[in-house]
Amino acid sequence: MSLKDNAHVFPYCPFCRAGMGVRLEGGTERPACPECGFVQYLNPAPGAAVIIRRGKKVCLVQRKFEPKKGMWTLPTGFMEWNEDAPLAAAREALEETGLVVKITRLHSVESGLLPPDIPVLVVFFQGKETGGQMVAGDDAAAVGFFDLDDLPGPIAFASHLKTLNSLGKEIL
Ligand SMILES: [Zn+2]
Incomplete structure (x- = not known):
């Protein structure tokens, strides 16, 4: 499932309320805040x-x-x-x-x-x-x-x- 289709991805950073972006980390795209650096790890x-x-x-x-x-x-x-x-x-x-x-x-x-x-x-x-x-x-x-x-x-x-x-x- 792509991040775009994942309903569990935060639209806004829960810490600083900036719009969430995407960061490539170890070959995996993860939701990330461009302002404060928060990364949302999606796990089972x-x-x-x-x-x-x-x-x-x-x-x-x-x-x-x-x-x-x-x-x-x-x-x-x-x-x-x-x-x-x-x-x-x-x-x-x-x-x-x-x-x-x-x-x-x-x-x-x-x-x-x-x-x-x-x-x-x-x-x-x-x-x-x-x-x-x-x-x-x-x-x-x-x-x-x-x-x-x-x-x-x-x-x-x-x-x-x-x-x-x-x-x-x-x-x-
Ligand atoms: Zn943030």
Whole structure:
């Protein structure tokens, strides 16, 4: 995607309010302020997700909001500024499912796209329930444990579908 078509490029410098230009840096064109020198680095947004199992079943949440409202994902969300990935995964699990989860191991790392146009990097973990009570919260419309061959609905993101498939059963 060219900078011209990228809706995430600042039209004006957030520091000095001059109109943003373009600077060539290491062979890559980047939005840059001609007045104060601010450079806007555009990077994928990091997120974390967690695989929680009850026997062969896996915990999925239904999205309450767009994008992909009504579709299903593993508990997931963006990392906050001061979090590492396991902390973000456990926090999102608690917020969306009501379950207290201990992150046990790294499962996989996938690139993806949050519609319409945000590239993301999602760190998938495995986790174990240690407490809490299952209730759909935050941006989840519903939560439950489901067999991999009897999912409640379509999976919202390709990275999540790939991860579910990696659990041993091909879906879709
Ligand atoms: Zn500036």
